[in-house]
Amino acid sequence: MSMTPPPGWYADPSAPPAQHVERWWDGSAWTEHRRAPEAPQMGQAQPGFGPPQAQAHAQVQAQTQVQPLPGASRGGRAKVVALTTAGVVLVASIVTGVVLLGEDDSDPQSGLPEPAVSQPVETATKTSPTPTTSAADPDPSTLVDQLNGITIPVPDGWEKADSTVGGDPTVRTPKTYDCPGEGSLCRHGTVYSRTSTGTDERSPEALARSDIKDAADRAYDEDKVGMEPFGGIARHEKVKEGNVAVGGRSGYLVRWRVHTEKGPGGYVQSLAFPSSRGSEALVIVRFAIDAGGEAPPLSDMDKITKGIRAVGDSDTGGGVGSSVGATP
Structure with missing residues (x-):
């Protein structure tokens, strides 16, 4: 071995x-x-x-x-x-x-x-990792998160990540660019899901509000290897918050506009809702989309949010609470 x-x-x-x-x-x-x-x-x-x-x-x-x-x-x-x-x-x-x-x-x-x-x-010295041979993806337009019992839509211009640091199921934009700060390469958009752990919190609202800072730091402050791809976060403002139906369940989202020391910054969102599996632990879906340039439209955040479904159920979603407005 x-x-x-x-x-x-x-x-x-x-x-x-x-x-x-x-x-x-x-x-x-x-x-x-x-x-x-x-x-x-x-x-x-x-x-x-x-x-x-x-x-x-x-x-x-x-x-x-x-x-x-x-x-x-x-x-x-x-x-x-x-x-x-x-x-x-x-x-x-x-x-x-x-x-x-x-x-x-x-x-x-x-x-x-x-x-x-x-x-x-x-x-x-010019060798590279051998490409992994696998069967054709039966549905490239949908990412399946079996652990949390949800599917996440893959909008036009996005892709499913084959592997990521940390192993979180991830949808991302395929094109990379040189980060304006430290590090090597950045992407214009990333969305990933994870089970909420290390807390007994059962309120989607409380969890989304407490998670948004960590989501912003992960996307635009310091990455997992201790670098600052955008020179750090200078300031932020809340642009959206409220209840939302996610896969037929009541969830909550918080969205920030983040301004960075280098580059145009972007938007981050924390979306929390109960899983359809087991004890119905809360699920967090984190969004990050750059501002301007070649970034995808901000409307993709709403498109992905409304398209999240329970595994095996293509009809749930939307409904009461799916219209979210900004709060003070």
């Missing part, structure tokens, strides 16, 4: 060694966060640590950083140094090939990216 490396910054297996780029590994998959390496210290990417591809990549970087050979006047010693250097590079090539070829493709729990093909060291 493969040992899954812990979350952390490791050498990016998709970047050439000369670029010295580090990429965030969340414990099960590579994320889109990248950075230039800092001075070596505990917890940072080093040869021999991280996912197998990152180990090989970092090892090649370390072993190929040799000093220039002395001039011809050094005679035999220069030849010895040259032969030694060539031997080190050859060993690095062999070790890297063994690491890449030694991965067990049959282990479904490893969760590590695999190279598309085995290649010599000179070209293997």
Whole structure:
């Protein structure tokens, strides 16, 4: 069984060694966060640590950083140094090939990216994770959250995320762009669902009001790896709040307009309602849509909210309480 490396910054297996780029590994998959390496210290990417591809990549970087050979006047010693250097590079090539070829493709729990093909060291630095082959999606217009017993519509211009940091069922806009602040890549729109845990709160109204700040911070303040993609939140104002029917159940939503230190900011919404499963624990659906630019229309928030259904029930939704107005 493969040992899954812990979350952390490791050498990016998709970047050439000369670029010295580090990429965030969340414990099960590579994320889109990248950075230039800092001075070596505990917890940072080093040869021999991280996912197998990152180990090989970092090892090649370390072993190929040799000093220039002395001039011809050094005679035999220069030849010895040259032969030694060539031997080190050859060993690095062999070790890297063994690491890449030694991965067990049959282990479904490893969760590590695999190279598309085995290649010599000179070209293997361009490898990328092997695409996952799966059956065609029977309904690309609907995301199913089996845990919470709901389905979430996927509007035109959005997509279902195959995998996310944290594992929350997610609908998002497919195009990425360079974040105006720290970090690597951002998206114009994201919607994800999760079960409310760590609280005994049974009121959708109270839960939505207490969750909205966390939803805003997650989207526009500090991300999961401690970066500020938008330079932090400067201020916000409430633009919508009230009762809403969600999948035939009484829910509550709160929506903020968030202004950020960098970039145009955007809109966030926390929607709370009882699950149709088990003890009917409260479900939170968080929305984030950028303001302006190439972002989807804000009306997609309402479209997704009204389209949420209980699993197996395509008729519920709307009804009394579905019309929500702003409150002071």
